[in-house]
Amino acid sequence: MSAMIELHDVSKFYGDKLAVDGLTLTISRGELFAFLGPNGAGKTTTIKMLCGLLFPSRGTIRIGGYDVQKQGDLARQIISYVPDQPFLYEKLTGREFLEFIREMYGMDPVSGRRRIEELIEVFELTSFVDDLTESYSHGMKQRTVFAAALLHQPEVLIVDEPMVGLDPKSQRLVKDLMRREVARGGTVFMSTHLLGDVEELATRIGIVHRGRLIGCGTLDTLRKQAAHDGSLEDVFLRLTAEEEPAALAAKEAS
Amino acid sequence: MSDIALPLERRSSDGPRQMALFRRLQRTLLKNGVWQAVRKSRLRIGLILVLSLMIWGGLYGLFREGFVFLRNLETTVPISFYIIELLFGMFFLVLTGLLIFSVGIFLHESLFRASETRYLLTTPARADQIFGYKFREAVFFSGWAFLLLGSPLLIAYGIEMRADWPYFILFLPFLVGFLILPASIGALGCLLIVDLFPRHRRLVLGLMVLAVVLLGVVWLVYLFYDARSEGLSEAWLQKLLNHLRPSQWWGLPSRWMTAGLMSAAHSRFDDALFYLALVWSNGLFAYLLAAWTAGRIYRRAYNGVNSTGGSRTANLIDKVLRAFANGFDRLAYLLLAWTDARTRLFILKDLRTFRRDSAQMAQVLILGGILFLYFINIRWLPHGQYADYERTLIGLMNVAVIGLMMATYTSRFVFPLMSLEGRNFWILGLLPISRERLLLSKFAYAAAVTVTIGLGLATISEVMLRLAWPIVAVHLLAVLVLSLGLSAISVGLGTYLVNLKETNPSKIATGFGGTINLLVSLVFALTVIVLAGVSTLLYFADPNLLEPETVLRVRWWMGLSVAVLCLTGMAAVILPLRLGIRAFRRMEF
Numbered sequence: 109m110s111a112m113i114e115l116h117d118v119s120k121f122y123g124d125k126l127a128v129d130g131l132t133l134t135i136s137r138g139e140l141f142a143f144l145g146p147n148g149a150g151k152t153t154t155i156k157m158l159c160g161l162l163f164p165s166r167g168t169i170r171i172g173g174y175d176v177q178k179q180g181d182l183a184r185q186i187i188s189y190v191p192d193q194p195f196l197y198e199k200l201t202g203r204e205f206l207e208f209i210r211e212m213y214g215m216d217p218v219s220g221r222r223r224i225e226e227l228i229e230v231f232e233l234t235s236f237v238d239d240l241t242e243s244y245s246h247g248m249k250q251r252t253v254f255a256a257a258l259l260h261q262p263e264v265l266i267v268d269e270p271m272v273g274l275d276p277k278s279q280r281l282v283k284d285l286m287r288r289e290v291a292r293g294g295t296v297f298m299s300t301h302l303l304g305d306v307e308e309l310a311t312r313i314g315i316v317h318r319g320r321l322i323g324c325g326t327l328d329t330l331r332k333q334a335a336h337d338g339s340l341e342d343v344f345l346r347l348t349a350e351e352e353p354a355a356l357a358a359k360e361a362s
Numbered sequence: 363m364s365d366i367a368l369p370l371e372r373r374s375s376d377g378p379r380q381m382a383l384f385r386r387l388q389r390t391l392l393k394n395g396v397w398q399a400v401r402k403s404r405l406r407i408g409l410i411l412v413l414s415l416m417i418w419g420g421l422y423g424l425f426r427e428g429f430v431f432l433r434n435l436e437t438t439v440p441i442s443f444y445i446i447e448l449l450f451g452m453f454f455l456v457l458t459g460l461l462i463f464s465v466g467i468f469l470h471e472s473l474f475r476a477s478e479t480r481y482l483l484t485t486p487a488r489a490d491q492i493f494g495y496k497f498r499e500a501v502f503f504s505g506w507a508f509l510l511l512g513s514p515l516l517i518a519y520g521i522e523m524r525a526d527w528p529y530f531i532l533f534l535p536f537l538v539g540f541l542i543l544p545a546s547i548g549a550l551g552c553l554l555i556v557d558l559f560p561r562h563r564r565l566v567l568g569l570m571v572l573a574v575v576l577l578g579v580v581w582l583v584y585l586f587y588d589a590r591s592e593g594l595s596e597a598w599l600q601k602l603l604n605h606l607r608p609s610q611w612w613g614l615p616s617r618w619m620t621a622g623l624m625s626a627a628h629s630r631f632d633d634a635l636f637y638l639a640l641v642w643s644n645g646l647f648a649y650l651l652a653a654w655t656a657g658r659i660y661r662r663a664y665n666g667v668n669s670t671g672g673s674r675t676a677n678l679i680d681k682v683l684r685a686f687a688n689g690f691d692r693l694a695y696l697l698l699a700w701t702d703a704r705t706r707l708f709i710l711k712d713l714r715t716f717r718r719d720s721a722q723m724a725q726v727l728i729l730g731g732i733l734f735l736y737f738i739n740i741r742w743l744p745h746g747q748y749a750d751y752e753r754t755l756i757g758l759m760n761v762a763v764i765g766l767m768m769a770t771y772t773s774r775f776v777f778p779l780m781s782l783e784g785r786n787f788w789i790l791g792l793l794p795i796s797r798e799r800l801l802l803s804k805f806a807y808a809a810a811v812t813v814t815i816g817l818g819l820a821t822i823s824e825v826m827l828r829l830a831w832p833i834v835a836v837h838l839l840a841v842l843v844l845s846l847g848l849s850a851i852s853v854g855l856g857t858y859l860v861n862l863k864e865t866n867p868s869k870i871a872t873g874f875g876g877t878i879n880l881l882v883s884l885v886f887a888l889t890v891i892v893l894a895g896v897s898t899l900l901y902f903a904d905p906n907l908l909e910p911e912t913v914l915r916v917r918w919w920m921g922l923s924v925a926v927l928c929l930t931g932m933a934a935v936i937l938p939l940r941l942g943i944r945a946f947r948r949m950e951f
């Protein structure tokens with residue numbers, strides 16, 4: 109098992125506000141890592157650092173062995189990032205966008221086009237892929253973005269709250285795809301608030317609270333850590349509440 | 363590890379490949395945009411084309427007249443060649459400054475704040491290629507107005523000079539090449555300022571603009587003060603020309619343009635080609651330097667800008683700035699005491715958004731600086747020498763300048779307001795404020811600013827020129843009509859032609875809707891100026907030279923033109939606002 113994502117003592121300041129605090133984490137090839145935490149915990153910040161959009165104030169990040177800050181373009185060649193607010197060119201059709209991505213990653217025209225057709229089929233884009241994306245609904249946009257993200261068969265797929273606004277069928281589709289990515293040997297790093305999905309999909313879970321990693325491992329490991337044998341939801345609430353003694357005390361009292 | 367990624371050798375070919383890719387992207391985006399507009403809004407495109415042609419024709423006529431005027435001057439004073447040289451030099455020098463700042467500000471938006479570049483930075487796209495792509499866009503957006511202004515000037519000049527045909531082929535590469543150098547300097551400045559001062563980049567930019575404007579003012583004041591005592595004579599002009607010499611320094615790109623174009627017009631084509639090569643090579647070198655810099659610092663600067671938000675402790679600069687901002691808000695609050703509470707809240711929100719937007723502030727500073735310069739320079743003209751009639755003409759010219767400036771102001775700043783509100787429309791729909799009131803509050807906001815500034819400047823100029831009171835009354839009325847009408851046009855059309863997709867105000871202002879708005883505003887402003895001009899000129903019809911009947915008729919015509927002025931103003935306020943309100947009511951959220 110080779111390490112695909114390595115964070116070593118990563119901290120991030122916004123001005124003098126500490127958003128990520130000494131994060132150390134290694135994720136291996138073939139893992140589906142779920143990154144959980146309350147609002148404002150530092151998930152999106154961490155993810156932005158993973159793809160080199162933001163630089164860590166301290167510490168280093170390696171993706172596929174490449175230092176993200178020094179060899180960023182090489183690291184980004186093997187990443188796909190689906191942000192919480194994805195971007196599409198409004199004046200391109202879905203197909204033109206996919207073509208753009210194909211060329212951006214330097215894919216061979218013949219096999220690349222074949223792959224585009226495949227993805228159009230899988231994500232059921234056929235009926236609108238030749239319209240300008242500005243006319244798409246939210247779900248249609250999201251499906252196009254996912255097709256684009258998977259086009260070059262990334263080694264590392266990084267997704268920030270992927271399920272927001274998707275209908276049940278599309279959610280199922282995305283979940284199947286992530287599973288397939290992992291089976292293919294890819295690595296998925298997913299931030300989400302949907303704990304049900306995490307229980308269903310994740311091989312490992314990290315819980316971040318106020319910028320610090322307060323728990324990391326399989327569901328069972330976390331259960332032991334929380335000394336509680338319930339659902340992930342209970343475990344999550346317990347772990348994040350322990351950080352706030354007052355809240356815990358209130359809970360005990362009731 | 364190396365089996366994971368592409369081998370390193372392949373990566374060196376990425377530059378040219380990505381450049382071709384981005385070029386293709388740009389072409390496709392343009393093609394799709396134009397194609398869609400052709401299918402969906404043929405009327406709008408036709409209108410834009412017709413109005414652009416009209417503006418082009420108007421400018422051409424104006425420049426032709428100017429050259430004829432200079433030629434006539436030639437028969438008495440043999441200096442028109444120098445004057446043209448000087449005017450060209452100044453024209454291109456001022457444009458250099460404007461282009462530097464406008465490209466710099468444009469790139470600040472598109473490189474550091476746009477969602478497109480945020481996306482591109484997460485792909486393997488190289489920093490210098492992203493920069494190059496956005497640079498071309500910035501040159502395109504800042505350049506078209508320059509071409510609209512420059513091409514009629516140079517064609518008029520060529521025809522006036524009876525230039526040989528190669529001139530008419532050469533002037534275009536001159537114009538296009540001229541864009542590259544200032545644009546590259548602006549881009550380089552933008553990158554360096556953002557990288558060095560990620561937190562206080564707006565302040566630094568503001569101070570730089572202020573410094574440039576102050577330098578210009580000091581220079582002009584010195585210039586006119588020195589030449590003042592002479593009176594309007596050949597010696598005075600000669601002295602003025604001598605003082606303006608620094609603008610002709612050989613190291614300035616504006617000088618290369620002037621020399622190259624004048625050589626071409628006089629059929630000295632070897633000289634012309636030399637200067638053309640100078641313009642292009644320097645421009646391309648500066649561009650390479652900017653792209654090389656971008657390759658090194660763009661990502662770092664991006665990180666800097668996007669990592670500054672969370673400070674809790676404020677340093678001295680922050681405290682001073684905040685005190686200023688608070689004072690500004692409080693003043694605005696007091697000034698708006700006459701509006702009702704809800705409207706006031708909306709206006710205050712707009713003001714606050716405005717002062718937080720660095721790009722908008724900077725452009726106000728630039729345009730304000732130009733206006734200020736203009737009025738300072740009026741102040742130092744030797745007006746003791748002028749007759750009543752000439753002073754009145756200067757006054758009328760000032761009204762025209764105010765009107766045209768105001769038309770660009772409102773198109774640039776007021777027109778995008780409703781579009782920028784777009785993202786919040788669904789909230790606005792639910793708020794306990796009626797849609798009419800929202801629209802009217804924008805109008806009140808725009809009108810309050812334009813009326814104050816416009817009437818203020820006009821009053822200063824009229825008082826300094828010591829004009830007769832009926833003339834002052836007509837001019838002030840014209841400025842009032844201009845302020846109200848232009849505000850209403852921008853608010854009304856801003857709603858009718860709302861652009862909910864775009865978040866960058868300069869792109870909204872230069873887009874289709876913005877262009878239409880600018881053209882309508884200019885046409886309206888010209889109408890008002892002509893009407894004011896008619897009344898002004900009629901006032902000077904000398905009663906002693908005319909028969910009583912004619913005098914009466916002249917007075918009647920004067921009254922009529924004032925009445926038409928008022929009616930035009932009312933129409934320009936009521937019609938666009940009604941159009942806007944109706945469109946706004948129909949809008950679904």
Ligand SMILES: Nc1ncnc2c1ncn2[C@@H]1O[C@H](COP(=O)(O)OP(=O)(O)OP(=O)(O)O)[C@@H](O)[C@H]1O
Pocket residue numbers: 122125127145146147148149150151152153154668669670671672
């Ligand atoms: N650009 C910024 N400037 C200043 N502070 C920021 C910025 N972006 C995020 N922060 C702060 O950093 C912290 C972490 O934010 P982040 O967006 O990483 O949280 P998150 O875990 O993704 O939350 P959510 O679940 O709400 O998406 C928050 O306290 C936030 O206020």
Ligand SMILES: [Mg+2]
Pocket residue numbers: 151152153192268
């Ligand atoms: Mg987030």
